[in-house]
Amino acid sequence: MPAFITFGRVLFAVLFIYSGATKLFSIQATADVLTAKVAVPALVAPYTVQLETFAGMPFMQLLTIAIGAFEILAGLMIALNLLARFFAILLIIFVCFATFYFHDFWNQSPPDNGKTLIDALKNLSIIGALFIIAGYGRGPRNAEASYGDA
Numbered sequence: 001m002p003a004f005i006t007f008g009r010v011l012f013a014v015l016f017i018y019s020g021a022t023k024l025f026s027i028q029a030t031a032d033v034l035t036a037k038v039a040v041p042a043l044v045a046p047y048t049v050q051l052e053t054f055a056g057m058p059f060m061q062l063l064t065i066a067i068g069a070f071e072i073l074a075g076l077m078i079a080l081n082l083l084a085r086f087f088a089i090l091l092i093i094f095v096c097f098a099t100f101y102f103h104d105f106w107n108q109s110p111p112d113n114g115k116t117l118i119d120a121l122k123n124l125s126i127i128g129a130l131f132i133i134a135g136y137g138r139g140p141r142n143a144e145a146s147y148g149d150a
Helices: 002-025 027-037 045-055 059-080 084-102 114-136
Strands: none
Touching: 002 027, 002 059, 002 114, 027 059, 027 084, 045 059, 059 084, 084 114
16 A cells, blocks of 8 residues: 555655746746736736846746756655655645636636636645645554565
């Protein structure tokens, strides 16, 4: 049974590793999508200007890099079963925000919102799997030797 759980974690983590890598390989395209969907609050705007000046690139590109790196890191940590519970909880929050901002089927008319609704439901199932990982954590430790080790 532990082999199935490990295999499931690795396969599940591929989704986030691939998604993060895709963002990092197309930073400008992802930044354009973020710019179209996400508005920077006025309270945070002065800090984003400071970050832009410091880094020498637009804030949405910086945000794209941060999101891509986070997805890759979180996916790797879940696949390797290191701090899996912590990163699963962070990913729950991340997927909730992504669903709210990018899969807003409630703002579209019924015939056009079908794909967005399916994407939102997919994210809901991903959140469910992340709750399972967060609840299971690293899993129980057996005191006896495993896999024939003596």
